[in-house]
Amino acid sequence: MLEQTPNVRNDDIDIVKLFGTLRRNALLIGISVALTGGLTYFISKQQAPQYEAVSSVIAVKSETGNSIMNNTLVSAPPLPQGAVEKAIHGRTVIEQIIQGLKKSKLPAAEQQNLIEALNKELRRNNFKLLRVKAKLDNQLTGVYEISGQAGTPLGAQVLANVAVDAILNWDLQRATSRLIRAKSSLEQQVVSLNQSLKGVKADSIEQQTFITARANVMQNLAQIEVFEKAATGTLTLVSEAEEPSEAIAPKPLRNAALAGLLALFLAAGFALISDALRKRIESDEDLTHFGAPVLGKLPKLTGKTLQRGIIESARSGMLYEAIGFLRVSLMSYTEGTTGPRRLVVSSSRSGEGKSSVTASLAEGLANSGLKVLIVDLDLHRPTQHKVWSQIKPLGWHSLPGADSNPSVPARDIQTALTNPKAAQALQVSQGIDMLPAGIPQRSASHVINNSKLQELLDRWDKSYDVVLLDSPPILALADALTVSRFTQGILMVVEANQTTYANVEATLKNIRTAGCHLIGFVLNKVTSRKDGYYYYYYSYRPEAEKVRKQS
Template sequence: MQPSPSRVPDADQIDLKQVFGTLRRYAPWLLLAPVLAAGGTYALSKRQPPVYEATTSVIALDNDAQNSVINNTLVTAPPLPQGAVDQVVHSRSLVRDVVARLKKTDIDPAVIRKISGDLENELASGTFSRLKVRARLDTQQRGVYELRARGETPHAAQQLAQVGVESLIAWDNNRAKQGVIRSRNSLQAQLRDLGVRIQATPVNSLERQSLVAAQGSVLQNLSQVAVLETAASGTLVLVADSVEPRAPVSPRPLRNAALAGLLALFLSVGGALLTDSLRRRVNGSEDLLPLGLPVLGQLPLLRRRDLGQGFVQASQNGPLYEGIGFLRINVQSLLQRGTHRRLVMSSAYPSEGKSSVTAALAQSMGASGLKVLVIDADLRRPSQSKVWGVERGSRQPLPGTDPTLPPAATLSEIFLRPEAGYVTRVAENVDLLPAGAPLRGAGMPTMLNQPTFRSHLERWSEGYDFVLIDSPPMLSLPDTLAVAPFTEGVMLVVEAGKTRLSDVERTIQNARVANVPILGFVVNKIARQSSSYYYAYGYGSEGQAGSRTSSPQP
């Protein structure tokens, strides 16, 4: 038997070649998805109305002066804590003040209503985009607050930023006046109370004179409080007025399209790799070992120039010769006890190379001195005639043929006239019984299910060492399960990098249900490495490794 490769890849390692192979298989979708996503995003972005953004800024200062006289005549607000300005800008009272100030500007009333509605909705939802605050402060809460405002037009954005900062500064100044206003209200209440008491006391009485003196003191304090109220100020000072923006901040069709395209590419690549991992493919013999069946051969993927004269010719020399030789020896060892050894060649799906492998194996057996009969039982898609070039062969009678009758040279004709059966000599010691023209209809499967097929097969096998039957794919048609019971079993051709392991398992399960033995696998179209080969010694040099590009192997 052919030895398995000495080194089995670790399942935990990432096979970059397999990854790139997967991406190459999904390349059309991987290219189409980003293009569609980018194009759709660009079209949607172009349809969105533009949004402009204007900025203005205020600075938070410490109002303590070095002059004691100034400090005694000024009332300043305490420093604002972290996050206070952002909370104020997004408070209902400030929003109402902003809307009231906007109504006094020359902005379109419809735009004002839209801004007002958005501000109210943002208060309810807790997410803000019309007015935003960005703070750059030191540890003592001193620094710059940047106010950003968005509008439907450059003028609307500029005006919204301006009235926003005006409302903020007005709130800060009003915060500084709150203590002075409370003092004024208290002094005014004292003054009213003294007035009432003075009116209730006798003229020229000592008590009245005392109340009048107290009233004068309160009036003096009240006048000082009025001065302090006028001079009261907050900690925020305007730094930069807002300016009308020249370009919108959104939408940005090109940027959005690029981001959407990249996201679609990443998602599609991830989806392709995930799908491929869930639908694991056979990449080598190590993937088939857990199935408990031998790998009888491993055949390389041929370059297009290697197939110039056909697959059979390519198997006689070059990189395919060695693999076919191993396959022949393994098959002979496996079936050495049989008298007329019959073997079915099949696959899970079409285009995995079963017909080419059948022809190459037959040629190798014939060259070693064995007499081989190849039967093309794939009646729907016959390939052996094309592989061999039957028109160049000579006809040979099958055992039991009446030479006086017109020859029946195809499988379909022989079923109708079995006594006139002929085969075509296609190579040394190799005869071919072609399927004939592709058949369609319900009568075709019954041909292989007829009880006479077994007797025909036994008669045709006389005089041959091996009979190789090229049958349809096992997951596509039931014909293989009808033919295989009359043989030693099925050899399954598996295409590396394409056939899913789950499909191989399903094929084996179907064969077991039908009591059909699977003799082993042939791993076909294995991509060759540039520095090594898959067998113990290489037939070709490194220069023969070439690229993966090839013609399909039928």
């Protein structure tokens, strides 16, 4: 039985793992970047061009250094920080800009579009057509750049210049506002004095008093009118806007690059977070926490090596050494077993290499002088016949208890169960017989639950030292658990850097619930970056292997 042990995880950041995760998801990340960038480029190309024109004003102090001029000059108070931007986005200035647009030389349709856009921005309090950029010193003097955006170069120029005129007029009104109020008050006083003069006697002292008062008020009113004409604002025009030669938007290439870069970060982040949430088995240390031994670690073979086939790879090179260690560990952990060793080889999910491990292990056991029978019980996706297809078979022969020369041989597990007397196995290598699964089936219950299966295995394994049962993944089907009840246990294949902790935990839970025995793990497809020192990887040289074979 499998003992439950604490699941201790190493959460240290591993740079190699991060890059490995990104490499595994490179295709998905690349597709995300390409689609996002391409879609952004296409959308940007469809957008109408946008032009920007810039005009500028300067904010300076009104003192001239001449006391007479300073005494007669009325100027607006200094502008606080952000006042110009607030003003140009206020209703008073916007309405002046709209009036300026109506008087401009822009086509009526473009005028209307700009007016509607300005009103919409004013209602939303979100302004894009008119922007202010201030470059001021500590005394709030400096340059204000006022930019206008429109769908045509002329529209941008007119909008910027009209906006400058409106803000200059607003600034001037700040300077004259107090004078206008004072002038209105003096004019009302003159009217009042004139009314008072009508009600007094001619040449009276009272009349002379009103006349003198009216003269003083008229003198003050004349001074106010002089000051009004001499009033000045804080802002002064520096340069008018010119028609822009190029559009500022859209910029398809820039937008596509930025969108692609954002997609790259998001896709990479999603891949890393997803990988972190689905923590994978990376080394034998990760498996030992589950309470079962790691009997072997098999290297991940390159594409060039796989072209020779799994069996050829198991006969020489890195896989040969790794299988040797697995064979020794397996025989050691199953030592004391009475009779032939009958083992189920399975995995948590498909694609982890259980069938390849079964065939390679059989080759390693046969090299040590043991006789092995492989029974392919993965009737849903049988693979053993494919694994051995690159090796020239040595012929069919009858299994123990069967007729030596049946008229209709039963050459797969399905027909062997219905006609045991005609059961035949294919000798795929010296010391290795293989009984194929036969035609793939949607349901294997008629084989796995057949009462004759255990009886036939008991009969057949008397002529073999080891019987390996290649069964479906445990998380997909219960076949391996059903068969393992009349075996010594399950040898579980785990793919390095792909199988998750959750996969292994769920598999072991199923094994415990079914009351089955887990012999141990085989960590498959280990990369040399992680376990480069295992199995004498550093000592393997193809030319040395050729010399060894020749000798």
